[in-house]
Amino acid sequence: MFKRLLCILVAALIPCAALAEYTMAGYDEANTYRTWSTNKFFQRMEELTGVHFTYQQYTKAEDWEKAKAAMQAGSADLPDVLFKAHLTSADCLALRERGVLVDLKPYLAENCPNLTALLAAHPDYERAITLPDGSIAALPAITEQPMQNCLWLNREWLSNLKLDIPATAEELTAVLRAFKEQDPNKNGRKDEIPLAFIGAFDLKFLGHAYGLIANDYNLRAVDGQAEFVPLDASFRPFVEWLWQLFSEGLLDPTGFVTSDAIRTVEKENATNVYGGMLTTVPTNFLPAAWMGKYAVEPPLTYEGQAIYRDLGSGLLRGTFAVTTACDNVAEVLQWVDRFYTEEIYILASVGVENVDYVVDGDGTWRMTSAATSNTYFTGDTLITSGTTPPGLVTESFQRRYYEPTVAQLSDEIARVNAAAVQPFPYYTLTAEQAAFIAPLQSRIGRLVDESISRWVLGDEPISDESFARFEQELQDAGLTEFMAFWQDILEGINK
Secondary structure, three states: OHHHHHHHHHHHHOOOOOOEEEEEEEEOOHHHOOOHHHOHHHHHHHHHHOEEEEEEEEOOHHHHHHHHHHHHHOOOOOOOEEEOOOOOHHHHHHHHHOOOEOOOHHHHHHHOHHHHHHHHHOHHHHHHHOOOOOOOOOEEEEEOOOOOOEEEEEHHHHHHOOOOOOOOHHHHHHHHHHHHHOOOOOOOOOOOEOEEOOHHHHHHHHHHHHOOOOOOOOEEEEOOEEEEHHHOOOHHHHHHHHHHHHHOOOEOOOOOOOOHHHHOOOOOOOOOOEOEEEEOOHHHOOOHHHHHHEEEOOOOEEOOEEOEEOOOOOEEEEEEEEEOOOOOHHHHHHHHHHHHOHHHHHHHHOOOEOOOEEEOOOOOEEEOHHHHOOOOHHHHHOOOOOOOOOEEEOOHHHHOEOOHHHHHHHHHHHHHHHHEEOOOOOOOOOHHHHHHHHHHHHHHHHHHHHHHHHHHHOOOOOOHHHHHHHHHHHHHOOHHHHHHHHHHHHHHHHO
């Protein structure tokens, strides 16, 4: 008895190992219904790592912008880290210049082995997160299988009409004509919409059928030169093809005036009128139960090659940063480096095995009834919804989900990703550069999209005169300055 009491007294005199404590600030919008201070993911990370945070969570975008501005102005007490930081390149540059953010580059090799391995495998990712002065102010989110804005075709209709997946623009035209004329939904009415889209943005993703890919600025880089794609020789034939599709009723007649909110189908038993669509996933506006009815169209070939415009690549910059208030940069980097593993991706996006999800005997997994019956499970337990956190979104675990349509979706998106390329390299603009190019892009981008719309709708004839006028309007809008700017940016990247 005496020995037992002595042991208890000795144990009580030994100080408990203190948790490392830091402050974290960041943005997670209110509609996630997530409170960081009570969220189970952060509690579980604390148990795994011994690192504790107190939280400054912003739930309104305007409040987070004000907080970043206050940090830049030096009028705010700095947190130790910024998580779900939503930092633009201009934010990173400004916060570095004002001594707010730490240059993380010297710390990565020693403290972030998982991220360092990913950057070594993707040198363009490291270039993307490196600022012009050579520093790294913020860490990214990396996705193994990024979503693309794809052409989805109704596989049931293809089967009903005994049609193959098209491989060229001409074959796609034939398929859409069959969708329109041969009653593939078998309701006895010509109510089919062969191909749905929203505006010129979606239609430009069909440009790959004519060898055309461009970023949101209508640019691509070829052999060190910045090119304006709407002036390419193939652009007019592409527009003529779109006009042909629209004039034959093969494109959604409301495509220039609609939105996903307006065209959403909610009832599973509704008549399906959509033969194809340009979107990231059909469930953006169709019932989830219809997901298996659609297949991703592999990129169409042009002159024997298939090339596709990468929508967002596998990298999102500005998700995590460390401020100069932090007295142990190495420790918080070791903490965040775990996010670049499948273990923490699963914890962040699904939860804990045998608590939140279970793995069945065949290796597939599914959520537990406790998780699926909890309306607030995602907000209470996970962190991957809302603003993007740092880390790696892995593919292999998602493929093992018990519903086979998920693996099917992954396989089909993979075929598009295999052909997807960045039209223009990653770049970083200063606040001054962004302010300079914004009005030019506004004028030129609007002119391109409105011209495409007028040509496709038939409001403007496709002729030598209309294209000459288009080119003159581009020059009047400042295209020469615009292209000189992007050529300078490209040359800076190449150096």
